[in-house]
Amino acid sequence: MSSVLGIGCDIAGVERFRKWVSSPAMIARFFNSKEILYDSSASEQRLCEHYAVRFAAKEAFSKALGTGLSGFDLRDVYIVKDKNSRPFVAVQGRAREVLEKICGKNCSVHVSLSHEKEYAMAFVVIEG
Template sequence: MTDMTVGIDMIEVSRIAKSIQSQRFLQRVYSPDEIELIKSKKNAQTAAGRFCVKEAFSKALGTGVRDFELYEVSTLNDELGKPYITVSGNAKKLLDGRKTSVSITHTAEYASAVVIIY
């Protein structure tokens, strides 16, 4: 049986709404595909949800965010809108071939994500 780990994160959308005004923040935290999505959606909830995925991913790994760059964990959506995670760089090495499952939710005030690594 494979080990399964879970990470969860929650953030106030207003914190991310302020931060995404900075191009430097966007490039440090989000992948190019995520930045394109965030700019096209024009709402902070999208950015906040994806930020939560990065934090939840780090918690599920058990490493925190010190061992990889946040932009190495990218949340995209399939044709039905279901989110999925792609990884690159050190995040990919740390994942070591394991799979992920992700769920994101938000209100006007809060965003949250759960990541399962299995």
């Protein structure tokens, strides 16, 4: 029987990411290459929402884990989509090690994302 091992929620202001989208170095510092949006037709607003919701997910994951953002690289926690475009949290490297140490090797990480013009929100549940 599985149980909830942790929950985390975070909200991010989309406007905060305007300066980030014009700085490839900032994007590369916090986001895994698998979550970087390379769509040249995407509007600045779309890019800001994309990165804001993913950053909120990283924060929500760290809260669910109970570690805060320390102990692992933020690029090791990233959002990808399955074949049905459903988002899920992928975890690798040191973040995977910390997750398995705290929650066990067979835990599952669930995520819900939402964004609109001004805010992006993520909710994460770790189950084991």
